[in-house]
Amino acid sequence: MASSSSSSRQMKHQVFLSFRGEDTRLDFTVHLLQALKDKGLNVIFDEEKLEKGEQLSQAIAASDLSILVLSKDYPSSKSCLAELSDIMDRKRKPTDKHIVLPIFYHVDPSDVRNIGGTFKTSFEEHESKRPIEDVKRWKAAFAEIGASKGWHIEGGKSDGFETEYIKDVVEYVLKKLKSNCRSVSEELVGIDDQKKKLLVLIEQAGIHVIGLWGMSGIGKTTLADAVYKEVSPKFESRLFLQNISEKIKKQGNESLRNELLSKLLNNTPSIGHPYQERLNNKKILLVFDDVSDPDQINFMGVKYFGPGSKIIVTSRDIQVLRNGGANHIHEVKKLNMNDSFQLFSTYAFQLLNVPVDFKYLSFKFVEYAQGNPLALKVLGLKLYTKSIKEWKSEVTKLKQCGEIKFSHIFKSSLDGLDKEEKDIFLDVACIFKGQHLNYVEKVLSNYYKGARCGISKLVDKCLLEVKYESISMHDMLEEMGKDIVMQESECPGKRSRLWNCKDVEEVIRYDKASVNCIYILFILSYMV
Known part of the structure; x- marks a missing residue:
């Protein structure tokens, strides 16, 4: 449990460190604390006993960044869960810029997200002894931190030295404090x-x-x-x-x-x-x-x-x-190898480091993306939650492509879409790129039951983006979408979508094929 002396009450701290002392006090946490202090960072830690209640909240409020070492017995401690709850309350405030970094220490992040394994037992014990509202708040905070991006230290011989993880954590903390980014989820890697x-x-x-x-x-x-x-x-x-x-x-x-x-x-x-x-x-x-x-x-x-x-x-x-x-x-420079790994890991694992079993395969994908951020994001999202077997299959597909082409990455990302999502993607690529989001949703809702949901899923997969109230996509994705439609037929009238005014005029004037009237209407309404 994190603590500090009453003399630090009014001091502005940089890092609040929350941990379960019985699990990590004598090894990982003490080395992490020393490494942070060696860089001149002011860390709230249990050097002396911190009084409970208001002063704990003040200590968290006085820090810029919180590190939570989530170990096996972390949720068995009422004090740790109270700290976690206060930290996540502060993180949720839209006007705040508090940064929260979890370290999953010898525990599975999915067990934290889903409150599974031994964590379930810990919360069941709390439910039998504590007010139910407190436990509900703690469970919500625990699940939320489990969905946050951080480091997964698996342990075991194959996972290397913990000193390397500590070095990565400290470097990342220094970068985050310097840039004062709001949260890890808004990661701007390498810029x-x-x-x-x-x-x-x-x-x-x-x-x-x-x-x-x-x-x-x-x-x-x-x-x-x-x-x-x-x-x-x-x-x-x-x-x-x-x-x-x-x-x-x-x-x-x-x-x-x-x-x-x-x-x-x-x-x-x-x-x-x-x-x-x-x-x-x-x-x-x-x-x-x-x-x-x-x-x-x-x-x-x-x-x-x-x-x-x-x-x-x-x-x-x-x-x-x-x-x-x-x-x-x-x-604008391409990402170096370290930044490429970090960005890829953020999307492929929702972590800031690559799990041991996936390191070699991750290297293959990072190498293929050649430091291109969009390619790394799309690849990572495509592979998220996939098994090692599926990862190996994707590596084989990329090798079969021969020369490196980002279009191979993007086209493969469409494989996992259902028909409606793919249709919406092609509609935006050919017709609606750059249009106001509300307008696009209104038009597409006439033809798709799940237009809004489909757009949201495509945004989640980095295939669409919404900025400044407009719906858009990257140029490379637009070109790929248009190319898919162009390959449907050499005759414009036999294609599913028309975006070139000359093609529209030709099809309407000469009625050269049984063109899909839906997309003619799209074009006409858009041109008006």
């Missing part, structure tokens, strides 16, 4: 250093347009979004415009510019001198995501933005950024 560089550029007076360049799936939008969220409070007006190229194709340059100016100026501007003067007086932060033509930057009126304004532009084409007037171009 800290790149984000720091961009934040420095943002502060430089001579830099007006910053370009982010890199291949599809490498994390350009994620990096731009992280920087945008960090610095946006410093700007009078700010806007993040996703999928610029896609939006211009669908609504035209002028319509998009009017939309942008309307949001920046909080009204519908008339094109001409008045809006230029108003822009000159505003310090603006603008993100143009996925630009394919340098004229798209200039046409939006960025030259009229006031002093101190910053424009972040993402593109797969470095020449677009050069010709678009970028003062600095940052190449």
